[in-house]
Amino acid sequence: MISNAKEKGIIPDNQFATSGTNNKLAADINRTLHIPSAVVSADLSQCYDAVNHAMCSIALQAFGVPMMAIKFMLICLQSMKFWLRSARGVADNPFSAGIELPFMGLGQGSGSAASAFTADSALMINAYKRLGHGCRFTSCITGTLFFFAAIVYVDDTDLLIHAKTPQAPRKDLFKMMIQDALNDWTNIVMASGGSNKPKKCHVSIADYKYVKGVAKMKSKAEILRDHPNLKFTVPMKEGPPVEIDLNDPKTSKLTLGTSMPDGWQFSRRLKDERLK
Numbered sequence: 001m002i003s004n005a006k007e008k009g010i011i012p013d014n015q016f017a018t019s020g021t022n023n024k025l026a027a028d029i030n031r032t033l034h035i036p037s038a039v040v041s042a043d044l045s046q047c048y049d050a051v052n053h054a055m056c057s058i059a060l061q062a063f064g065v066p067m068m069a070i071k072f073m074l075i076c077l078q079s080m081k082f083w084l085r086s087a088r089g090v091a092d093n094p095f096s097a098g099i100e101l102p103f104m105g106l107g108q109g110s111g112s113a114a115s116a117f118t119a120d121s122a123l124m125i126n127a128y129k130r131l132g133h134g135c136r137f138t139s140c141i142t143g144t145l146f147f148f149a150a151i152v153y154v155d156d157t158d159l160l161i162h163a164k165t166p167q168a169p170r171k172d173l174f175k176m177m178i179q180d181a182l183n184d185w186t187n188i189v190m191a192s193g194g195s196n197k198p199k200k201c202h203v204s205i206a207d208y209k210y211v212k213g214v215a216k217m218k219s220k221a222e223i224l225r226d227h228p229n230l231k232f233t234v235p236m237k238e239g240p241p242v243e244i245d246l247n248d249p250k251t252s253k254l255t256l257g258t259s260m261p262d263g264w265q266f267s268r269r270l271k272d273e274r275l276k
Helices: 002-008 019-033 053-062 067-079 113-130 170-191 220-226 266-275
Strands: 037-044 135-138 145-148 150-153 156-162 196-206 208-211 214-217 232-234 242-247
Touching: 002 113, 019 037, 019 135, 019 150, 019 156, 019 196, 037 170, 053 067, 053 113, 113 150, 113 170, 135 156, 156 170, 170 196, 170 232, 196 232, 220 242
Parallel strands: 196 242
Antiparallel strands: 037 156, 037 196, 135 145, 150 156, 208 214, 232 242
8 A cells, every 4th residue: 555655645744753953954944044933843642543544444444455454444443342551461351342332543563553653644634735834945945845834753753834935923823823833733633533642732832033234133032022822722622722832942842753053053064074
């Protein structure tokens, strides 16, 4: 399935393992051009264990998997018995479900879980793009247009957001575009059976002030001074939305398995290392 999907080019470019580097490079382009931007970490909770089988079936059919193979796999997952193994040994009694009250999820350790989740998250990314979210970058060498809405690696997700111009109104970018993107992505995730984990979600904003004609990145305190009611929340399946952290742009924060070095200072560090 994955080989056919690669051949036909239906896996979004947003899904790849070297996502941490591209995340930093995208942020650094915005920093170089002094374009107000944000990176929203919107990591999933449970991942393979929280996939709705109806959505999974649609995704696998879209990737060309025969319906009989899909039914066989999902019915097995819904009705099989599980014996827990711990340091004390294997449980005497299994826990199980049935067709009337089936288990969802793809099963941690299942050989099909990674491929099925790739198909599932491909639909999620494309739906998110159709809602108008994402950043456009143009290669200065070839003129090639790149469009990234989100960078996804399994359950780790970063939403890329930037203004169209350096002069764009900050109020619209910070209070509307970021929260709208977070709401839309989370609602798509919940429609697929999953949810975002608030403890793993946070927002980093890069905005600039000019001191004697030189662009300087604003600190978190300066951003909040300009926008005193600025806060971001993650919708939940049950209960009210949960507020998440707003990071200082100069503070390193774990995202996509790597730390964002000093927010938007990636190329400066590369240059210093080359000089050394």
